[in-house]
Structure formats: structure tokens, C-alpha cells
Amino acid sequence: MKKIYQTLMVLIAGVMLLSCGKKEREEATPAPAESQISQEAHKDSTSAEKYYFGIDRDFLGSLKQGDTFEIATRNQEMIYKLNVRRVQEAIxxxxxISANVEDTNTGLATLLFRDGKLxxxxxxxxxxxxxxxxxxxxxxxHFLQEILPEEMDALEGGTPLSPRKGMK
Incomplete structure (x- = not known):
């Protein structure tokens, strides 16, 4: 069972690595004059609004089970407290990083930290x-961006999975 869990975690890390490893396209647009760019300016036609936030990269690099940290957007519109359940460096x-958002009933964060990027x-x-x-x-x-329902890979007629009630 432990080998299956480790293999699964390596596969998840590999998929996330591939999503992180794509080269970023350089845009030839001039840098904006304002240091604070409005959230509205970062909307694109196919995705939801981006909410920018900063992180302490040194802290994340030394993260361990039981630690807590916050993801708070620049304008404090969204603040999520993450309680770290597991930290693993399989590669x-x-x-x-696996963390509960607030508590087990509020949400779950599944994250990868590589080269100072989350x-x-x-x-x-x-x-x-x-x-x-x-x-x-x-x-x-960094930014948070809502994953719109039409972007989710869901089976037609299926319902999204949700945690079982009473699980802690």
C-alpha cells in the first residue's frame, strides 16, 4: 500500500512538473507605468479573473508537517489559511504539499513548490x-484563478466528487 501511495505521489508530482515546465511566452508589450495593476486588467477571454498574492519562498522551502501559512490576495479579498498535512520531496x-484549507470541511490544497514557484x-x-x-x-x-465549470474535465451526466460527510 505504501508503494502504491508513493507511486501515486510521484505521478502527481510529474504531472504538476510538466504543467510548471512549459516555457512562458514572452509578450512584446511595454511594462505598465503603474506598479499596482488592477485585477480587471488581467482577465482574459477564456478564463476567470486572476487574484495576485505574494508568498515567503524561504518559508515554503523549509515547510514541514503541522506548519500553517496564508494565501492572501493583494487586496485582501481572499485569505486562505493552509494547515500543512504532508510535505514530501519525492523528486x-x-x-x-498537501494542506487543509482552514479545516478538513472547508477545503484541500494540493501544491508543488519548485524553483521558488508554487x-x-x-x-x-x-x-x-x-x-x-x-x-x-x-x-x-503568484495568482489564484477560479477554474470555471466548462474548464473542468467531468464526465457528461456525472456529478463532482465531494468529501464524505463526517470525515475528519
């Missing part, structure tokens, strides 16, 4: 919302 240089998913059960966590190289910061 050198890539740390996988990527992954926040699944907020209470709101029925999922956020992707990614790094924006043009802004040199």
Missing part, C-alpha cells in the same frame, strides 16, 4: 469552487 528539487489547486468544498495556483512570470508573482 529532488520538487516539494509536494503551483497547484485549492479545492474549496464549502463554496464549491476550485482555484488554480500558478506563477505569472510577467508580474513576477
Amino acid at each position: 529532488p528539487g520538487i516539494t509536494s 503551483t497547484g489547486v485549492l479545492d474549496i468544498y464549502k463554496g464549491g469552487i476550485k482555484y488554480r495556483v500558478q506563477y505569472d512570470s510577467s508580474e513576477s508573482t
Whole structure:
């Protein structure tokens, strides 16, 4: 059972690594004059709004089970407290992080930390919302972006999985 769990974690880390490893496209647009860019300016036609946040990369690099940290957007519109359940470095240089969002009934964060960049998913059960966590190289910061229902890979006629009631 332990080998299956480890293999599964390596596969998840590999998929996340592939999503992190794609080269970022350089845009030939001039840098904006304002240091604070409005959240509205970062909407694109196919995805939800981006909510930018900063992280303490040194802290995340030394994260361990039982630690807590916050993801708080620049304008404090969203603040999520993450309680770390598991930290594992199955592949050198890539740390996988599993954390409860607030508590086990609120949500779950599945994250990868590599080269000072965080990527992954926040699944907020209470709101029925999922956020992707990614790094924006043009802004040199991270962002949360809601994963819209039409972007989710769900079977037709199927219902989304949700945690069983009473699980802790």
C-alpha cells in the first residue's frame, strides 16, 4: 500500500512538473507605468479573473508537517489559511504539499513548490469552487484563478466528487 501511495505521489508530482515546465511566452508589450495593476486588467477571454498574492519562498522551502501559512490576495479579498498535512520531496528539487484549507470541511490544497514557484489547486468544498495556483512570470508573482465549470474535465451526466460527510 505504501508503494502504491508513493507511486501515486510521484505521478502527481510529474504531472504538476510538466504543467510548471512549459516555457512562458514572452509578450512584446511595454511594462505598465503603474506598479499596482488592477485585477480587471488581467482577465482574459477564456478564463476567470486572476487574484495576485505574494508568498515567503524561504518559508515554503523549509515547510514541514503541522506548519500553517496564508494565501492572501493583494487586496485582501481572499485569505486562505493552509494547515500543512504532508510535505514530501519525492523528486529532488520538487516539494509536494498537501494542506487543509482552514479545516478538513472547508477545503484541500494540493501544491508543488519548485524553483521558488508554487503551483497547484485549492479545492474549496464549502463554496464549491476550485482555484488554480500558478506563477505569472510577467508580474513576477503568484495568482489564484477560479477554474470555471466548462474548464473542468467531468464526465457528461456525472456529478463532482465531494468529501464524505463526517470525515475528519
